[in-house]
Amino acid sequence: MIEFEIELVDRRKSAQEREAVLADPGFGLHFTEHMITIEWDKEQGWHDARLRPYGPLSLDPATKVFHYGQELFEGLKAYRQPDGTIVSFRPQANAARFNTSCDRMAMPRLPEETFLKSLELLCDADRDWVPTREGHSLYLRPFIIATETGMGVNYPSNKYMYCVIAAPSASYFSGAVKPVSVWLSRDYTRAAPGGTGFAKCGGNYAAAFVAQQEAVAKGCDQVVWLDAAEHRWVEEMGGMNLFFVYGSGPDARLVTPPTAGTILPGITRDSLLKLAPELGIPVSEEMISVEQWRDDVASGALTEVFACGTAAVITPVGRVKGEEGEFTISEAGGPVTMRLREELVGIQYGRRPDPYGWITSLA
């Protein structure tokens, strides 16, 4: 295991300065006092691992990441438990997905224990920044960038930097659990077979902003991506996976599209596929078309739709709009959506038992 050099800030922020941020942190706006950096090059592999004061990076303008976008990231949260300790939710799964993304982007894998150690060190150093307020958490953002200088395009970078920063955050969609409206994008696609849809790379987001702008221009909160070939099969929403609830009460069952290379395999999605059957809600991975979505809402067979991801946990989808018109699923989060949300959040904040071993102590 790589050794980390520890350099702490000279002067910590006062409790008062910290409280001013924690009172209303927003999402991903304010950062803690430290960060992690680890360098990689061909000769030494991973080296120069450091916990150091948070601050700007100095990079040559010809650094590869600026030109060819060789970058990827992860996102997970540290949760304050009732006993004051700090845990995360399935960070091993983030470490594994980080490496799957690295493979796709021709970047070096980071040993999982180094990934986990980096989170532990940062959370331990900045433990006072982990919110105690209900629904708030410390959002952890590990990422890796190509740091070789030079603009040759025929080969991947031979130098990289791994970095972790942390932001105390409120929930992503502010306020109470309010259904979002979605725009079905027919002009743009997020991912195609053989592309980078399954990798958590910044380029996927860069290419998505224009569709998100279109969604907002159409009066919607979020974009829903359809498949690249037929623009018909539902894939995912912005940075979240989608679930469809059929039936209600004891007959409720969940459907989500199979990831199949174009959909980002969310850890929240995977957790719900395991959790729901334990609550008596069967799950299946099936493709669902826009027409089926509309018709099944109209017939009453499809009762709830929600999106899920680390940042916003579980968010109901209320209204769906596309070129052909619009329809409404519900004005509020449905009972299955809210039950799954309560169960998942309960495990993360230590209010519910965790028979799955998903909770991992960080500090």
Ligand SMILES: *Cc1c(COP(=O)(O)O)cnc(C)c1O
């Ligand atoms: C990160 C992400 C998700 C959700 O993944 P989680 O592991 O549940 O946070 C879904 N879709 C996209 C495009 C993402 O980047």
